Amino acid sequence: MSKDKQKQTVQTTGHAWDGDIQEFNNPLPNWWLWGFYLTVIFAVIYWVLFPAWPVGDGYTKGIANEIEYTTRDGKVVKTHWNTRALLQKDLMEARAQQQKFIEELNQSTAEEILKDPAKRAFAFSVAKVLFADNCAACHQAGGAGLAGKYPSLADDDWIWGGKYEHIEHSIREGRNGNMPGFAARLTGQQIDDLCEYVVSLSGEDKENTKVASGKALFSGEGGCVACHTSEATGNIAIGSANLTDHIWTVANINDQMSHAEKKQAIASVIQKGIARKMPAWKNRFSDTEIKMLALYVHELGGGM
Ligand code: HEC
Ligand code: HEC
Numbered sequence: 001m002s003k004d005k006q007k008q009t010v011q012t013t014g015h016a017w018d019g020d021i022q023e024f025n026n027p028l029p030n031w032w033l034w035g036f037y038l039t040v041i042f043a044v045i046y047w048v049l050f051p052a053w054p055v056g057d058g059y060t061k062g063i064a065n066e067i068e069y070t071t072r073d074g075k076v077v078k079t080h081w082n083t084r085a086l087l088q089k090d091l092m093e094a095r096a097q098q099q100k101f102i103e104e105l106n107q108s109t110a111e112e113i114l115k116d117p118a119k120r121a122f123a124f125s126v127a128k129v130l131f132a133d134n135c136a137a138c139h140q141a142g143g144a145g146l147a148g149k150y151p152s153l154a155d156d157d158w159i160w161g162g163k164y165e166h167i168e169h170s171i172r173e174g175r176n177g178n179m180p181g182f183a184a185r186l187t188g189q190q191i192d193d194l195c196e197y198v199v200s201l202s203g204e205d206k207e208n209t210k211v212a213s214g215k216a217l218f219s220g221e222g223g224c225v226a227c228h229t230s231e232a233t234g235n236i237a238i239g240s241a242n243l244t245d246h247i248w249t250v251a252n253i254n255d256q257m258s259h260a261e262k263k264q265a266i267a268s269v270i271q272k273g274i275a276r277k278m279p280a281w282k283n284r285f286s287d288t289e290i291k292m293l294a295l296y297v298h299e300l301g302g303g304m
Contacts, residue, residue, distance in 0.1 A: 010024050010025070010026060011024070011025040012024055012025055013025045047060065047062075048062065048063060049062045049063060049064040049081075050062040050064055050081060051080065051081070051082055061080040062080060062081060064080070064081040065081055066078055066079065066080060066081070067079055067080070067081055067082070067085040067086060067089055068089075069085065069088055069089040069092050069093075070092060071088075071092065072092075072095075101119070101122050102126075102288055104119065105119060105122070105123055105288050105291065105292065106287070106288045110164050110168075110291065110294070110295055113291075113295060114295065120295075123291075123292040123295055123296070124292075124295070124296055124299070126289075126292050127289075127292040127293045127295065127296030127297075128296060130285070130289060130292070130293055130296075131143070131293060131296060131297075134281075134284075135293075138150040139151070139152075139153050142154055142300070143297065143300045143301070145249075147248070147252050147253075147254065148248075148250060148251065148252030148265075149276075151249040152249070152301070153297050153300050153301055154300045154301045155247065155301050156301050157242070157245055157247045157249075157301075158236065158301075159175075159177065159234070159236070159239045159240075159241055159249060160175055160236050160239045161236035162298070162301070163298075164294060164295070164298050166236065167294045167297050167298050168290060168291070168294035170278060171281050171285075171290055171293055171294055171297070172280065172281060172282045172290050173280050173282065174277065174278050174279050174280030174281070175239055175277075175278040176239075176275075176276070176277055176278075177239050177250070177274055177275070177276035177277070177278075178273075178274060178275055178276075179227070179240070179269075179273050179274040180273045181270075181271055181272045181273030182222065182270050182271060182273070183271040183272065186217070186221070186222060186270075190217055190221070190222070191267050191270050191271060192210070192263070192267065193210045193211075193213045193214035193217055194214045194217050194218060194222060194224070194266075194270060195214070195263040195266045195267050195270070196208050196210040196211050196214045196263065197210075197211050197214025197215045197217070197218055198214070198218075198232075198243055198266050199259065199262055199263055199266065200214075201232050201243050201244045202243075202244065202245070202246040203246065204259065204262070205259060218232070227240040228240050228241070228243055231244070232244050233245075248265075250269055250274050250276070251265045251266050251268070251269045252265050253265045253266070281293075
């Protein structure tokens with residue numbers, strides 16, 4: 001369209017800049033205009049329904065639905081619609097739901113919880129957090145344990161037994177792992193022979209001549225059988241470790257070590273003895289929390 005023709009069809013505002021720059025006075029498009037009216041209508045409705053305008057020290061509260069919720073201390077709160085109250089209400093509802101679940105778990109036996117997928121999932125999710133906050137400091141993430149210090153809870157080797165009842169007892173009452181030191185009672189030679197025997201129990205160097213004399217000491221002068229049993233398999237009632245399973249919970253031993261290094265680690269345990277303590281949790285957790293934790297730990301590596 002030429003400039004002249006445009007001048008005929010469209011009005012200008014009448015101003016001119018720099019001699020010939022003019023401003024058209026086009027009407028607003030209808031879609032835009034209606035959009036604008038709608039936003040005005042929307043705003044007015046919004047002001048009436050919801051908190052909107054400041055008035056003095058307060059504000060207009062709106063006439064939308066009231067919100068009602070019960071606080072932690074059982075107070076019923078009724079208030080005008082606002083997002084803070086909505087959040088409170090959601091939180092309190094989630095809490096009530098959780099309370100309900102915990103109440104149900106409280107009434108259920110361990111087997112019932114394991115059989116019910118919803119209860120099980122809830123128990124594990126709570127226990128996982130409890131474990132991370134309270135147990136992982138010693139037993140490490142996922143119960144992996146710390147060689148020589150804190151037993152692994154993720155393998156199926158248990159000092160105090162791996163049945164649900166055993167684990168529950170370990171957590172509720174705590175455990176004391178005690179073995180006397182033998183440095184004063186046995187000679188270095190005797191301890192060395194005992195070490196040969198103990199290492200041989202895990203399948204290493206069985207032919208060594210010292211093994212036989214170590215074995216004799218184990219049931220004789222050493223008196224080890226009193227706690228570790230004549231098969232050296234340990235006794236879960238007193239938490240005496242199984243010495244035949246190739247799994248070490250106190251002696252700081254790993255597979256990369258040489259025979260001599262393994263013996264050294266075992267000798268150190270026999271000389272010094274052991275005083276390890278698993279704290280009791282019965283005063284810190286509810287029965288239901290202990291139940292959830294025991295189920296969780298049992299799942300990590302439980303069984304026999
Ligand atoms: C201060 C460190 C510490 C904390 C925290 C701790 N434990 Fe222990 N736990 C131990 C020690 C040490 C033992 C080994 C006791 C022994 O020598 O017989 C142990 C043993 C156990 C056992 C028995 C293992 C077995 O092989 O029979 C279980 C189960 C257990 N802990 C679970 C837990 C749970 C669940 C928590 C958290 C609620 C927890 N522990 C927190 C130190 C700790
Ligand atoms: C009074 C009971 C008692 C006597 C006696 C005893 N032990 Fe122990 N022993 C234990 C207990 C309990 C543990 C496990 C402690 C723990 O887990 O905290 C243990 C652990 C061990 C361990 C570490 C096992 C591991 O998995 O790291 C070795 C090795 C060991 N004993 C060897 C011996 C030998 C050898 C003798 C004899 C000289 C002996 N014990 C005598 C109670 C005893």
